Amino acid sequence: MTTDVDRSASTEHGGPFEELRERLTGSLHTLDEPEYGALSTPWLLAVPMRPAAVVAVRTAEDVAATVRYARSHGHTVGVQATGHGANSSLAGHLLIATAGLDEVTVHAEGWARVGAGVKWLRVIEAAAPYGLAPLNGSSSDVGVVGFTTGGGVGPLSRTFGIAADLVRAFDVVTGDGVVRRVTPTEHPDLFFALRGGKGSTAIVTAVEFDLIHLPTFYGGAIYFDADDAATVIARWRDWSARLPEEATTSFALFQLPAMPGVPEPLAGKMTLAIRFAWTGASESGRALLDQLRGVAPVILDDAVVKPYTAIDSVHADPVDPMPVIDPAILLDDFTEAAADRLLAAAGPGSGSPQILVEVRALGGAYARGGSYPDAFSHRSARFSLLAVGMADDSAREHSERLFAALSEWDTGGIWPNFGPAYDEQTARRAYDAATLQRLMDIARKYDPDGVLQVGAFTRMVDVAAEAA
Structure with missing residues (x-):
């Protein structure tokens, strides 16, 4: 259709x-x-x-x-x-x-039920009085259901895994028009598909998930002048490889305009941010980050002990609607040569049009997975690479050149949340062959007439396979 x-x-x-x-x-x-x-x-x-x-x-x-x-x-x-x-x-x-599906119920014993129209901020604020927190995204302005069904890699992924790992149940409507309750034992095939498979097999109306006990964390970001990027990134590579699982980190090359809300040290020039979220004792986290603070002059330091309600400060993503594109790839390594190529393509003097270029370290609980099988196919990736730029040809062409420069380390995969599987090519990048076949089978079972548009990619892939 x-x-x-x-x-x-x-x-x-x-x-x-x-x-x-x-x-x-x-x-x-x-x-x-x-x-x-x-x-x-x-x-x-x-x-x-x-x-x-x-x-x-x-x-x-x-x-x-x-x-x-x-x-x-x-x-x-x-x-x-x-x-x-x-x-x-x-x-x-x-x-x-789905904005009208706005239920948020937090249970003090450690779990929540949330409607499909809810953003993470409401859950964070409702859980905070109990000392609890969800595994939200890097921005609390993102919707809970879309983030979770795409897997959900957030600022604590190395410590606690992805959002999909903590799901208890979904309430859904399948393509045959039936309301269903989905758990590990009720429609387990849908439970598999909805944790990583986006909405390819059903429309989620509510989700229930475990919360973590985390009233506070140590973290935020420290910023360096872009002229020191090569030195800091070289140190970050070695430093991040030795971090315990209580830490999740990334670095980002920023080019922020001089405008209200942008701190003066960051405005109108390229800077480098080291993002850091630490869930252990604050003194230990501070000591770890001090190892980077001494590498080069810090021009802005935002890393302190914070309530979990300040988790957005780690990535400082914008919340206002924007005409941007944000393509991404996954890497199996981030070597010295990869860092050199990234800086040549997107660092100082490169002419990069991107607002942000981020490399995020993975591993830990992200790599191990949850208690039940899921459709998230990228546990073995060790790093992610994201480019965010204005929606124009310059940013698109540059992101392609950037990704090509690092193609030697490209896993061939992509997180469903950064590459919705709306055609055959992205479907095959978002899922390995076995997972994609299983998603196709589940989609046909519950949506025999192809009513769910987001599930149409399964039929595209099916048709392509038959033609081949």
């Missing part, structure tokens, strides 16, 4: 969408209605989302009614929560906006 539909039919209140409107406790908005734009515009402003209609759901039954309607009328259904992972090919004929 494609996302092209007869628009004229969808804009008539007496047309086929009126049947669906009458079944909803939420609301449906077509192209001619003012609410359509606000509901369909993602956080990634560079991504156009133009479904025939947007369904603002309020209950799981609203989701099921939309799926059943789409199935009976030959339509596809897409889903959008916060829009950080938006891709225009995933909008579907009907785009379900």
